[in-house]
Amino acid sequence: MAPTTRLVAKRYARPLGGRREVLENMSTSQTPSPIFAIRTIPGRGRGLFALIDIAQGTRIATEAPFFTLPNIDSLNVLEVSILRRLEGLSSTQQQQFHALYNNFVGQEPPLVGIVRTNVLGINPQIDAIFPTFSFINHSCVPNAYYSGNEDVRLGSLYAIADISAGDEITIKYGDHARGHTGFQCNCQLCISSLGNRIHSDIQRDRIKVLEAQIEHRVEIQHEACLEDLREMKELLLEVYHNCPGTSLAWVYFTASQVAASQSDLARASVFAERAYRARRVCEGEDHPYVKCYKMVRDDLSLRKDYRSTDFRETGFDKVPKHLGLEEFEDWLWTWE
Template structure:
């Protein structure tokens, strides 16, 4: 294996499976000319071309927070998150010619400038991980669309697998999104919910990265998709401390501080958390920050659930019921009442409510 003097491996000297694939006919080919459309009968959105973004999805009417805007069946499933080209090729063999055409009509972030990317990988990175990094790099800088370039531009987590969804894939990114996507294993469908009230004409967006991370980390993750984000959380703050960008950066910084401070006491050690001074206030502040940031997601639902459980331990029934009710509401609105675990949220609310009634009698 060629290795630089500094112990780094040159990525481009290691070309392999992109060119030696046994299934080259599907590995690389021109982009399809299919025009994307919202699913037939979907009343919520239409697809339009946007300068510099390809296509995007736009609300046809006012959409209330909690609305399920879309359910989508996977088009191509790769049953491992650390996929290689050979895994995508294997999955692509199961596609009909029409499905393959649809796959190749999706967005592809190939054609990127190689000088904007590190050209070397540390020598300690070996085997499958090295091959994966190399394949993805080659797909990114290649002048043509490929199975890998489309997969890495569009794939979403599907439990322990990764999959491409033909309709959900048309939704563009924002670090301050108005939609949430979740794999619903019970329905075997990807679901997209509005996490804000969306006015008619607005673009539907969700976050491709962990939106609570700070701007430079988000920018690095988004670079893999070949764009830099200009959403209101990423826009410059113009030196104005009142601007959304400035306040958002401060909120996300504080969210990280609070996450670090509370992480060890959440989950199995919640009982200890309940006895730790300041823990409840930290969780309350965290919930407030997520709300202000518009992160009306499962993260917020879990914070409320933990608050409810801490209140239950402390026999604080009034706040317990309120927090459990918030947890159920956020969970339902961002993932749906038919989502896995929803019953668990409702059970906590019911239990604390009954205990509060018993305590009053």
């Protein structure tokens, strides 16, 4: 991980529940990949680079961690607990761990600093340290998405955009804010013109406002909520160059809830299908969240507040078949 661009990276989707047990050491290997390579970046450390063209939705890699530990935000990380986990690794794995970047030199004990610098979430309760994924750098407009899968106890990396051979593979740390509080971001957006950065900051701030507003309105102000969701969708597509990751899936998933609560099964079915497809691009067919989205797509009655009113009742057969793209979007997001 680039030494000037790496801090704690807590990244997981909105939780739908998860096991709380602490997973212990897992076997892992670093066999050469035909898809990517770890390369030195002058002045920035190391990063992952594509060796071939990678299509959107491709699973770039799946990796077992060196070890796992309870969510580091919920406890004090002690060196003794890390040492105990290191004892279960081979000498080669221990060397790989000690070679990881430490962004907290002089602030934390060395082992604790390495963990805090390179941690990724398996689920909201369990964190992990990975041998290869620790080298994935941040971008405010990422082309990949890291996902922890507690069902198989592995981490996976998916292309959320088409990636060309030679491109760096990047993910986004944290929320929608541009840059990061712990380091100087050198992604293409952050080194672009001041005007571009200001415009992006305004849009990202608006996304966060909309997200909070939607969560407040979702059960009580359905029409206004749908308008907010449409605005958030359009902002996400612009800010993230049409590849916004799981945030777009959340927008569609929430829209399906709003429509289903009004018995508008036509719109709810379209939103649910889009939510499933957007989530699958980021996490693959076997991820528990994707399975959940698929279940809802196939059975809208699983939605919260399903048909709580028939005020805007439509059937599945009422989805328009012959509208143009813009006309269809207007129909989808607008209640007459």
